[in-house]
Amino acid sequence: MATHAHHGSCHCQAVKYEATFDLSAGTNRCNCSICTKARAWFAFVRGDDFKLLSGEDLLSSYQWVPPGREHSVLTYRFCSKCGVRLFGTGDIPQMGGRFYALHIPTLDDADREALVNAPINYFDNAHDQPDRAPEDVRLL
Template sequence: MTYQLYHGSCHCQAVKYEAEFDMAAGSNRCNCSLCSKARAWFLFVRGDKFKLLAGDDMLSTYQWVPPGRTEPGLTYRFCSRCGIRLYATGELAQLGGRFYAIHLPTVDDVDREELVRAPLNFFDSAHDRPDRSPADTRLM
């Protein structure tokens, strides 16, 4: 793992963050009902590798309960002024506890070629199988 420090922001620049991650580890697309509408494209960052630099007071929150669950899985944060989703937070033991799922298009200083080279993973959350890729990923 080669961690590098990146910077991200929303469209109106009210919210800014920095995060360390290994771009070579790849990024993710998901087909759950929310990710489909938001065209989510994200990567996971450990809680201790993320720092909100500005705009905490501008962030709004959204949660939803996936079918078959009793409580929300993730907490989504987006800018209340420009509407851009910046990240979601959750807890997962394999990611060392608290994690951030950063919306990749909000990262400002990632190299385009580095992004193209990195693997793209697909999660079949629409069928409650995020551990596998859906049969059809063409529009994800």
């Protein structure tokens, strides 16, 4: 376990955040429709361990309702100036309440070797099987 405070930002630097988490716990990729479009690569961060440092006024939001669900699960936040998505956030009791799915490419000071060595967890949400990896992960 190596929990560190990481810092990240969007491309234009308007939005900045600090997030404390253990990169060695792994990063995540998913094949659902929105993760595919956005080429999502994310780490889960608990709500208490995430702090927005600047840019709240420039953050836009997007929500969608997955097939077979009644409500949107996550709110995706992205910079309205440069368009870079920084995170998705949700509040799910089974996940310990408020959490952030932090977009890994927005990290500015992650240790490169730690990132390379972090295991990748794959989720087959395209087939409603989040507990297993898709058969083919080559393009995720």
